[in-house]
Amino acid sequence: MPFLKRIHYLASDEAADFPFTLPFLNSLHEREISSSVLFLVGENGSGKSSLLESVAIASKRISVGDSSLEQDPTLxxxxxxxxxxRLGWSRRTGKGFFLRAEDFFNFIRRNKEMESTFEGYIEHFKDDARVRGYMESNKHAINSRYGRDLNDFSHGEGFLEFAKSRIHPGGLYLLDEPEAALSPQRQLAFALFIYEMAEQGCQFIIASHSPIILSVPDAEIWKFDESGLETCRYEELEHVSFTRNFLSSPARYWNRLQQEP
Structure with a gap:
């Protein structure tokens, strides 16, 4: 059962300005969430990321990015x-986080910078066993959570290791286009992980373009377009039908593209 059960939008006096002009807001009155995995699907600019970000702020998620959600200038x-x-809960949870694909890459960079800082302190205090030991333990703590330095993984491996170490039962996790860091094979591994963690008591709201990730069994899908927001089935998604048709005959698509003026 999802922790976050309902999203209700109260119309704003600023309705003439972005993001209040996004069409999906007209469909967001007492919107119920029925599954522990909810996907937000639509073209860029349709509003799926705006909804995800606003829910992250309203639910007081922590951010994996450089700034808190209250201070992030991009928000x-x-x-x-x-x-x-206005969010309706079956049981409010403070566990969980908000993650954009670019936040993960920044997280890796910050970890590397912290590791380099500790290495500098270790060298500087090499004759002081107490301080050196403290710095070594901090450097070790950065990597021990993941088994080894995240910088030693490929981007896809590192993202999966990060997810497996940070996502725990009882949390609400909001993820924006996680497929950006993942190969098709790792997208499938990630989709399986999402399914398994939902079975163990996690809730996920994920904005995605990936037909592989979107295939998680029993997930709910909200489709965003110029007419607003509606619930749909996986098989009805344009992302799915287009990918299936293209892969069945890529030459046909290329011939058509090359014939266009």
Whole structure:
């Protein structure tokens, strides 16, 4: 059963300005969530990331990015929308986080910078056993959570290791286009992980373009387009039908493209 059961949008006096002009808001009155895995699907600019970000702020998720959600300058336009959301819970949870694909790459960079800083301190205090030992233990703690340095993994491996070490039962996790870090094979591994963790008591809201990730069994799918927001089945998604048709005959698509003026 999902922790977050309902999203209700209260119309704003700023309705003439972005993001209040996004069409999906007209369909967001007392919107129920029925599954522990909810996918947000639509073209870029349709509003799926805006909804995900505003729910992350309204639910007080922590961010894996450089800044808290309250201070992140890239979310300045979204914070007013978050104030207009009312969330309904079956059981409120403080566990969980908000993650964009670029946040993971920044997380890797920060870890590397911290590791280099500790290495510098270790060298500087090499004659002071107490301080050196403290710095070594901090450097070790950065990597021990993942078995080894995340920088030693490929991007896809590192993302999966990060997810497996940080996602725990009882949390609400909001993920924006996680497929950006993953090969097709690792997208399938990630989809399986999401399914298994939902079975163990996690809730996920994920914005994605990936037909592989979107195939998680029993997931709920909200489709965003110029007419608003609606619930649909996996087989009805344009992402799925287009990918299936293209892979069945890529030459046909290329011939058509090359014939266009």
């Amino acid at each position: 300045s336009e979204i914070r007013p929308l978050a104030k207009c959301l």
